[in-house]
Amino acid sequence: MPTTPERRCPECVAAVAHCHGTLIQAAAPECTDTTCADLDIALHPLVINLADLTPVRSRSVA
Ligand SMILES: [Zn+2]
């Protein structure tokens, strides 16, 4: 089996705490990654706010 990461992610490389799921901001925040342990917006490059349903990139991810 390959040992390389499934995708190139600078935050994985840097061992920065983050989540690859999409954070859904609502009355009860959710994450599309079922293994997500922390629903902090700062950990999520991809965030959807149900108030406007507009996908927002809080960080640029190549
Ligand atoms: Zn990553």
Ligand SMILES: [Zn+2]
């Ligand atoms: Zn998450």
